[in-house]
Amino acid sequence: MELFLFIISIIIFILFVYRLYPWLRYRLPPGPYPWPIIGNLLDVKPDRCRCFAEWSKIYGPIMSVWIGSSLNVIVSNSELAKQVLKDCDQQLANRHRPKAVAIISKGGTDLVWADYGAHYVKVRRVCTLELFSPKRTEALRPIREEEVRAMIASIFKDSTNSSNSLVLRKYLGSVAFNNITRLVFGKRFESEEGVVDGQGLEFRAIVANEFKLGIPQGLVEHISWLRWIRWLGDDEAFTKHLAHKDGLTRAIMEEHKAKSMKSGVVKQHFVDALLSRREIHGLSEDTIMGLLWNMITAGMDTVAITVEWAMAELVMNPRVQHKAQEELDRVIGLNRGMNESDTLNLPYLRSVAKEALRLHPPTPLMLPHKANAHVKIGGFDIPRETIVSVNVWAIARDSSIWEDPLEFKPERFLQRDVDIGGHDFRLLPFGAGRRICPATQLSINLVTLMLGQLLHHFEWTPPLGVRSEEIDMTDSPGLVNYMRTPLQIVPTPRLPAQVYERV
């Protein structure tokens, strides 16, 4: 019995010293009291960006939060965001890869989950030069315009078939899916009637399964010495998933190789760009496949989420909706639809897109970074291996920066231009620095085009009997910020019928 009590006391002592060690050694940012073993895991509310924003009012704009045994530091003001994403950018440019992510990303041989280093620099360069160069973005413009036109045609058909409201997410999801699969793989898996073919269904199942497998499985995922528990019996699911995904990707890659050999023409899609430049850049098959899938997972939901939130705000704020429509009518007229090149002449519409990304950034805490060296932020120690997040959601609602921060007022960007591409640390929906979203310009183009087309072709109102204030504007917590209740609204065509015929 005595021996047993002695062992227990030793264990408690070790845990105590283990927990205290970082505090004795470093000056860590303040934060809520962490419980032994679990830290603040049970205190963090599912809506993390909101929870951290509330805590920052108590503990300040830089906070320590312990998720199990991992130290997370969250910064919530623009000055500290600049320190993270500019001054200490290189030292904070690694990624945290939970075990599931490490397996799916094959140890970070892709881009999104790669640590900062020679591999990352090489792959990121490929992205900048080959996939998101202004030339490539322009060459792929017809895909974006066709897909957005197809969405308008489909909404028009459904709006004239019934006077009821429609669930906008269905249409936005289709544009996002078709645009990204065409951009990346050069394939449209969905027919004009909206039927997804066998390969497309396989593709969707892989995306859904990857999300499921990647979700941290409760407590054990966050406690370093308990992590092995989760892996009992799980390996098979991952092996099967990776084999399925690699099989489908290889088949598509082979189709492309065969087609370009036969025709002698290399197309503009990402898969062709990577395969044709593979030797020059020294890319392994795993890296090419990882990159292609990164684009699918990072690019599919983000654009649709942004447009859904923007449309909800526009239905809640008819004044803004009508002002954007008045600009579209004046610049484009009533006899044709909008093209991407029209955006240049539509400053109010561009401000609407910016304002939506300010209030509703789809990744409100960005993707967490990880320290590859010890640094100081805001005078506090950030030890190596710390996971660092910037609460871009909170910064975009900071009343010391923004006038009436919770109001949807695109005019604020007409009065003073605020860069959205990572140069102004008050507005960071795409991040900033080395790891900024490589698809920033492409995404802004697509979001603005989708909004412009939706507003030009239709008047949008809440369903009969629903007041605009009753629209559920709460978000569904997660890595990406969906609207909790899919937006349901009524489109009323506002252009002459022949414009839709042409669509």
Ligand code: HEM
């Ligand atoms: C409105 C749309 C989008 C928003 C708001 C957005 C936002 C972001 C953010 C915040 C990050 C993390 C930055 C960081 O870690 O510091 C990111 C990374 C990334 N995004 Fe986007 N994104 C959007 C659309 C897209 C699209 C359409 C694609 C691909 C076609 C894409 C591809 C990527 C990739 C590959 C990364 C990882 C970059 C890296 O780790 O170096 N994103 N995005």
